Amino acid sequence: MSMKVLVTGGSGLVGQAIQHVVKEERGAKEGEEWIFLSSKDADLMKAEETLALFQKHRPTHVIHLAAMVGGLYRNMKYNLDFWRNNVYINDNVLNAAHEVGAIKVVSCLSTCIFPDKTTYPIDETMLHNGPPHESNFGYSYAKRMIDIHNRAYFQEHGRFYTAVIPTNVFGPHDNFCIDDxxxxxxxxxxxxxxxKEGKPLVVWGSGKPRRQFIYSLDLARLFLWVLCDYKEVEPIILSVGEEDEVSIKEAADAVVQAMGFEGAVEYDTSxxxxxFKKTASNAKLCRYRPDFKFTPFKQAMKETCDWFVANYDTARK
Incomplete structure (x- = not known):
């Protein structure tokens, strides 16, 4: 049977990266059909619209990326909205996929869903071991519930619906909004x-927190592998290793270098x-894909910066 893949959130950062890998890197196999949806196609917070969309396309496989997302400060302000909207979206998509008989759904989670008080590195078995960080508990719990949903579909219907947990994703087609x-x-x-304005670069915070960053194109390549070859319901962390974790200051330095910025850099510690950190283990991924090569951080940053400069007028910001 040929695959028909429906991608929700297909116009976002990860969706665009998957489109690139499918079309430009020949990531799709012969006879596969890929449909990339955006928010214009349906309001996924509405069950009837979501089901009608799935009945129209009748996918065999689904990559579920659609979500209400935002940065730290927006999450802190709107935890209720992040909870309710994402719960609606996720329930509607998984239910519609099941109703049309989709064989596999791969949803996208986030490392912020892991417990705030924990030991490091975090791995897939620790997902429900305690509450997430208070700053974005609404979004975090909504995303966590996808794992519960997947396990229940497997128990009751034998569905192999699963999820990936990427670390901080960046790349072309991101939302380059400064405030949010x-x-x-x-x-x-x-x-x-x-x-452009000849002013200092002001970085919010101390620059000390540490993060693992994954280039969107690397994530897209791994998404295709999960869709076709990963056979577990349990989620899998997609990340560079602990040794590739960088501080926010190191990330800022990489941006400064890639952009050729020569002005002063200041840190707004207010x-x-x-x-501070949420280091994730990629040991499970390495067991499955010891051959996978991640794009070096500075190279990925340069490619992202070059894309932003070239597409400044149309980039989301």
């Missing part, structure tokens, strides 16, 4: 503006740092 985006795209946009 994630750290790397926000830094890129700030650096671009500071360079702004929250969020979690």
């Amino acid at each position: 985006g994630h750290v790397v795209p926000g830094l890129i946009h700030k650096t671009y503006t500071a360079k 702004k929250s740092d969020g979690q």
